[in-house]
Amino acid sequence: MKKELLGRGTIDADDLELYKILDDEDEIINVIKNAPIRNGIKFDHKDGEVVSDM
Secondary structure: HHHHHHOOOOOOOOHHHHHHOOOHHHHHHHHHHHOOOOOOOOOEEEEEEEEOOO
């Protein structure tokens, strides 16, 4: 990714911070659970349900 996309100028250096490449399932789940919610969709971490205001 870094060599190809950054090298070709198709992304900025800051864009490399937007993703993670992981191969450990526990770490993947942890990243997903702790990811910021950006769409205004509320998520209840207690029971794992999406709470909709619509």
